[in-house]
Amino acid sequence: xxxxxxxxxxxxxxxxxxxxxxxxxxxxxxxxxxxxxxxxxxxxxxxxxxxxxxxxxxxxxxxxxxxxxxxxxxxxxxxxxxxxxxxxxxxxxxxxxxxxxxxxxxxxxxxxxxxxx
Amino acid sequence: xxxxxxxxxxxxxxxxxxxxxxxxxxxxxxxxxxxxxxxxxxxxxxxxxxxxxxxxxxxxxxxxxxxxxxxxxxxxxxxxxxxxxxxxxxxxxxxxxxxxxxxxxxxxxxxxxxxxxxxxxxxxxxxxxxxxxxxxxxxxxxxxxxxxxxxxxxxxxxxxxxxxxxxxxxxxxxxxxxxxxxxxxxxxxxxxxxxxxxxxxxxxxxxxxxxxxxxxxxxxxxxxxxxxxxxxxxxxxxxxxxxxxxxxxxxxxxxxxxxxxxxxxxxxxxxxxxxxxxxxxxxxxxxxxxxxxxxxxxxxxxxxxxxxxxxxxxxxxxxxxxxxxxxxxxxxxxxxxxxxxxxxx
Numbered sequence: 463x464x465x466x467x468x469x470x471x472x473x474x475x476x477x478x479x480x481x482x483x484x485x486x487x488x489x490x491x492x493x494x495x496x497x498x499x500x501x502x503x504x505x506x507x508x509x510x511x512x513x514x515x516x517x518x519x520x521x522x523x524x525x526x527x528x529x530x531x532x533x534x535x536x537x538x539x540x541x542x543x544x545x546x547x548x549x550x551x552x553x554x555x556x557x558x559x560x561x562x563x564x565x566x567x568x569x570x571x572x573x574x575x576x577x578x579x
Numbered sequence: 580x581x582x583x584x585x586x587x588x589x590x591x592x593x594x595x596x597x598x599x600x601x602x603x604x605x606x607x608x609x610x611x612x613x614x615x616x617x618x619x620x621x622x623x624x625x626x627x628x629x630x631x632x633x634x635x636x637x638x639x640x641x642x643x644x645x646x647x648x649x650x651x652x653x654x655x656x657x658x659x660x661x662x663x664x665x666x667x668x669x670x671x672x673x674x675x676x677x678x679x680x681x682x683x684x685x686x687x688x689x690x691x692x693x694x695x696x697x698x699x700x701x702x703x704x705x706x707x708x709x710x711x712x713x714x715x716x717x718x719x720x721x722x723x724x725x726x727x728x729x730x731x732x733x734x735x736x737x738x739x740x741x742x743x744x745x746x747x748x749x750x751x752x753x754x755x756x757x758x759x760x761x762x763x764x765x766x767x768x769x770x771x772x773x774x775x776x777x778x779x780x781x782x783x784x785x786x787x788x789x790x791x792x793x794x795x796x797x798x799x800x801x802x803x804x805x806x807x808x809x810x811x812x813x814x815x816x817x818x819x820x821x822x823x824x825x826x827x828x829x830x831x832x833x834x835x836x837x838x839x840x841x842x843x844x845x846x847x848x849x850x851x852x853x854x855x856x857x858x859x860x861x862x863x864x865x866x867x868x869x870x871x872x873x874x875x876x877x878x879x880x881x882x883x884x885x886x887x888x889x890x891x892x893x894x895x896x897x898x899x900x901x902x903x904x905x906x907x908x909x910x911x912x913x914x915x916x917x918x919x920x921x922x923x924x
């Protein structure tokens with residue numbers, strides 16, 4: 463089995479590579495900042511209003527259900543690995559666990575929260 | 580001859596390893612040096628393949644749209660076009676908008692590229708050609724791959740442009756809709772192989788590719804893959820024709836190049852993962868494992884490109900409902916059926 467040293471090394475490489483690349487490029491590229499250039503792109507018009515104002519995230523409820531199911535998926539991984547050893551008992555137990563979650567999903571579905579509008 | 584060379588290199592490696600293991604200092608230095616060799620090899624592999632892939636995609640899209648694609652730079656068939664583009668991007672001015680959140684704006688390309696690099700740690704390219712065969716490979720993969728969405732959010736919010744913010748919010752919506760089905764679809768493969776190590780999953784497919792026993796799982800995985808790769812029909816975070824360029828609109832020059840590099844490196848990595856999980860990875864008769872790995876991966880990439888240049892884009896609400904009302908139930912049913920199958924065999 464592999465070690466995690468390589469993971470650390472790849473992590474550092476990813477960071478270093480980008481900064482080294484930007485550093486090298488700074489030797490070649492021009493730097494002539496101006497106000498129109500540094501403004502936000504809005505199809506050539508002057509930007510209007512505040513970008514980071516109020517924003518309605520309409521998939522809020524999806525995100526809540528997502529957290530539940532994502533955690534459940536993490537629980538499922540160890541179960542899947544030892545599945546052959548725990549056999550039928552493990553299978554039935556996991557079906558019960560999943561069943562509870564599926565009831566939640568069906569409830570959300572019936573309550574019409576799994577809809578955009 | 581290549582087999583002899585391989586054996587020779589193996590012998591040299593073993594000798595150096597044996598010699599280095601005599602003292603803790605040299606042993607540590609050896610580990611570091613060998614790690615750096617791996618990093619350089621993988622980085623070279625990524626860059627060369629991305630150059631080829633960008634060219635391939637442009638030629639392929641040309642074919643689909645009855646045109647030639649790049650022809651001028653490098654003959655035949657404009658093979659040097661991507662290299663010319665890279666050099667051009669290197670010389671482009673680096674513009675950071677005044678309104679931008681500087682820290683987020685600068686870090687976003689770093690995060691997306693690093694996340695892609697991390698995926699390559701567990702891609703098995705041959706029986707021993709794997710950077711580090713982690714025993715939690717698949718779980719690690721799910722974690723590393725989903726970091727790209729954080730980068731999309733950082734870039735979109737940090738640019739403080741309306742287009743990019745919309746792109747970032749869509750990126751988050753996509754994550755919410757495809758991540759769970761994808762993880763559950765892959766669980767079917769884990770059930771069959773009984774391991775999370777990617778190399779062991781390839782080895783367990785010596786008789787039968789998992790796509791043959793996991794057709795539904797594969798289709799769910801494929802759909803989620805397009806969302807993960809930010810490609811049509813699920814390229815909502817970029818969506819050139821409506822959000823102009825989505826989350827990366829304010830990036831220019833080399834910063835943009837890193838997003839581009841990461842996008843294609845990600846395409847290669849996740850195609851390799853798809854091949855590993857469902858198409859027997861490097862396994863195959865007659866040819867060397869690495870050749871099989873590359874053939875299958877490029878075959879899969881062609882499939883992804885084909886779908887990208889053929890289908891229209893879905894709306895974000897369609898994707899959310901598709902993810903929760905089609906993909907998730909399908910993945911759950913697939914998991915239960917696979918469980919029964921494993922119990923019976």
